[in-house]
Amino acid sequence: MMSDSVCLCVRANDEFAPCVDYVFRTFGRWAGITTKCCSVEELAQGAPVGEAGLILAYRSEGEGAESWQAIEKAVRNKPIISIKRSNFFGPSFLLAPDLPEPSATLEEAVSSEGFRKQVQRLSEKQAHIGFDLIASAFWFLARYEEYVTATAEAHNRFLASFSIAPPSLYDQPVVNRWFEHCERLLNELSGRDSSCYFLPKPRIVLTHDVDLIKKYRGMMGVRRTISAMMRGDAREATSEIRMASLVLAGLRRDPYDSFDEIFSIKERLSAPSTFYFMGGGDAPLDGDYSLDDQRVRELVMQILSRGDEIGLHPSYETFHSPEKILEELQALEKAVGHHVIGARQHYLRFDLPETWYALGQCGLRYDTSLGFPDRAGFRCGWSGCLRPFDVEKRIELPIIELPLVAMDITLAVYENVPAEKAVERLARLLDASETPGGAFVLLWHNTLHDSRAYPGYWDTMEYFLFASAGTVEFATAARLCEEFELRMVKTG
């Protein structure tokens, strides 16, 4: 069993050790390996190498031959990979958002051949990785730059366009890719079995944020129509007026009321999914429903009877307020009749790390907000669950993050990808998300059914899901979270 594997991680015992250990631990959880971290001194003084079959040594060039010999002596003939330690963890930590290595180097190392170019084979059982894989992984996993970059955005969010990393570095879960290559190298040196205990099948975590359930509600529809007229689109305005009257007269179904379609598609796909409901909030951009509304109560019943998951969609102003989140969580739990374990922030508003603390304080076990609003991809360089890290306090947070990969509105509005091209983009992201424990977390709004606002997108989404159905597995966010919790029990 892979979970029996133990890897000893040797690194300096300095103030950055918690950051380095966090990366090693994340690697271990992903690979099903228990990691144990210690310094060269501790090793020389007899720190138990024990059953550790694999050794990773994170060292700067300045550490010299003596410390290397000390490591070799202590671990006696066991496979060792040394990894270059740059100056990233040093005096300039948290002063600038800079990547630990040039982005071209990091990008090249995403491919297997590119990674090989960074590897120097020292002997049969020893190899050296010539770029700072640990700090680079840390930079993405902990969202390091978000602690040092001032941002000005209408909703106080960190956009992909603010990142100093080129957009292409977000098209892949880069950290997973580097870990895969590193693990392969470990296997080569140790003769370890490469079979992983996770299902090697791409997984789609289908999610729905329930923001608005009606497009036309009394004067709301009128206001929309007026604003369309102001934009000078008279034909659109006329047809909106017509549609609004038909809906209000009960002759047409509201375009946002697409839940029956969603249920029917999911049924044909045998795909469970997660619906995030709002439990309050009265900001102008908050939802248009109350959990007491008859239609919402019916929806909740339908969702629960189908075995889907219900999570919380904390309202616009909640992202630094545990009190508000708790209030909304309690309202939702009352409506649902059981504990709710996960959340995604409305508008993806997230103050890192504060929002994780706020969610955790309310007893929530996972969050799935960490995608960029303006670009689909892998914001944490990661596919699947991970433990987030507080860069200032240098501690791991007691909550799970399941990063969002693609939101329908991101493609349709922010990236402005035409519907017919969106399938290809989704398919690429799905392929990229495949890694042990990985997940393509997709956000599909009920409002996408408004074909005037999002022409062709509903069909695109349906087509993408049916086209992938044969080769993927669908799972709820809660299920991934539970699997990850189990994995943490096994590997630490």
Ligand SMILES: [Zn+2]
């Ligand atoms: Zn929302």
